Amino acid sequence: MSVDQETVAKIASLARIRVDEDQQVALAGELSNILEWIELLNELETEGVRPLTSVVEMTAPQRDDVVTDGDRVDDIIANAPDPANSFFAVPKVVE
Amino acid sequence: MSEITRLSLSQARDRLQAGELSSKELTEEMIAAVTAARPLNAFITETPERALEMAQASDARRAAGEEVGVLEGLPIAIKDLFCTQGVLTTAGSHILDGFHPTYESTVTANLWRAGAVMLGKTNLDEFAMGSSNMTSYYGNVINPWRRRDDDTPLVPGGSSGGSAAAVAARCAFGATGTDTGGSIRQPGAFAGIVGMKPTYGRCSRWGVVAFASSLDQAGPMTRTVRDAAIMLEAMAGYDPKDSTSVNRPVPSYEAAMTGDIRGLKVGIPKEYRVEGMPEAIEALWHQGMEWLKAAGAQPVDISLPHTKYALPTYYIVAPAEASSNLARYDGVRYGLRVPADSLDEMYEMTRGEGFGAEVKRRVLIGTYVLSAGYYDAYYNKARRVRTLIAQDFAKAFEEVDVILTPTAPSAAFGMGEKMDDPVAMYLNDVFTVPASLAGLPGISVPGGLSPEGLPLGLQLITGAFEEEKLFRAAGVLETAAGFEALPKFLAGE
Secondary structure, three states: OOOOHHHHHHHHHHOOOOOOHHHHHHHHHHHHHHHHHHHHHHHOOOOOOOOOOOOOOOOOOOOOOOOOOOOOHHHHHOOOOOEEOOEEOOOOOOO | OOOOOOOOHHHHHHHHHOOOOOHHHHHHHHHHHHHHOHHHOOEEEEOHHHHHHHHHHHHHHHHOOOOOOOOOOOEEEEEOOEOEOOEOOOOOOHHHOOOOOOOOOHHHHHHHHOOOEEEEEEOOOHHHOOOOOOOOOOOOOOOOOOOOOOOOOEOOOOOOHHHHHHHHOOOOOEEEEEEOOOOOHHHHHHHOOEEEEOOOOOOOOOOEOOOOOOOOEEEEEEOOHHHHHHHHHHHOOOOOOOOOOOOOOOOOOOOOOOOOOOOOEEEEEHHHOOOOOOHHHHHHHHHHHHHHHHOOOEEEEEOOOOHHHHHHHHHHHHHHHHHHHHHHOOOOOOOOOOOOOOHHHHHHHHHHHHOOHHHHHHHHHHHHHHOOOOHHHHHHHHHHHHHHHHHHHHHHHHHOOEEEEEOOOOOOOEOOOOOOOHHHHHHHHOOOHHHHHOOOOEEEEEEEEOOOOOEEEEEEEEOOOOHHHHHHHHHHHHHHHOOOOOOOOOOOO
């Protein structure tokens, strides 16, 4: 499967990554090469094989449903590039 | 430099225990070595003040007769993928600019509890994506080794390239690494040191910057197998904060190194004879088997039939998980923000500027294989093949105790080589990725030199949670190989 520039632009937008047009062309070539190589898997018959979800067989551990952490606003906000009091601030999203 | 920086971690420990050295003396020597090693660019952040404080606290504990940990007073380096409280943590990326975690990763907390001293944070491929350490925003790391009669700077491998270079150049007694598809073992081989990836779930992933969560695992990088055993003992353990961490006791890995491997069955997988592999690597692999045989082990020819599908499987699964994990870098909560008028535009600008080329490539591949219409054809297909690969190993381990392979298909290469074609770079991990996909422990042990005078590694793999057997076999291999060669660059010499 080869991807064209338009597809690169679409997935870049889905991934929320700005990619300039000249980079889109280069990436289309690189991604096509990678995808072509990946297609080696198609020669394998995998009907009826269960997709692997975890390499270690274990049941998810459970704990009591109690609060064990919290009330650490300063810690959480400490690295924010543009905090507003105890909030994360972003550009306006509603007019 | 001094005779002190040339000690192995276990030798330094013994000298501390005997009272012949203090942690302060040891740490001061190592800080000087870290400074002298700056031309290698192995560290992103040096923490000499913290190191001295920790060393003095360790000496005080020892003097007070308190119970001491297995790494008491020993200075080590930390891959800059582990969050360290109050100390810049970058993951080698521009997008984490200025990030000072307000918490400590479980693995590093375990190390400090065991008495270790932090020298600093080591350089790595951006978000651990790479096999050359050439994708770091903080610049390339230079391998302390050089080819004979050739001054071309070489890569240290990756992604734990800074950790590998630091240990090889003798400016840390050990370092943490992380391994997703070979990121501990391949740089270990390239730098002539020991690199060990434990079973998935053995070390907590909590507080480690996530790349591909079903594969990522922390492990030690050291000069000797014994050092790795000691360090893993401190790093490993159950952590309720990581739901994939496994609740089973941590044995003494060092005590498991009895040197007795009589009757051990060693599998030699025929699929690891790849086309174009240098003769020296093939010869070392054969020699490795002879060494184990001489110690009483028994070689067994085995087949891992789905080996050739491992890399393409990995390059679907890992980018898919990465595209999801890296969604958190949005310019809102930490790191870089590129201002823009709208929220979407701010995300796009921040991520466009903050991620490097290889990270973008992988996030885009991951987004593609997970997108509507392709999820089943790519992602589910890869997860099915992953089951087949895990079954190959399960079947092999019904017959054998350990598997012996080369660690990498080449010795360290020159900077800039293999950069034009991402797929050529990915082939570096051909021997390490299969065990990663199956979640199995593996270790790279320096075995000998290439005709150009560069170190080559041998890899041992065992079944899940058989680290004791792995260290036992690796110790025997190390003794037989008697690898004594030193890199051209030794810190401060």
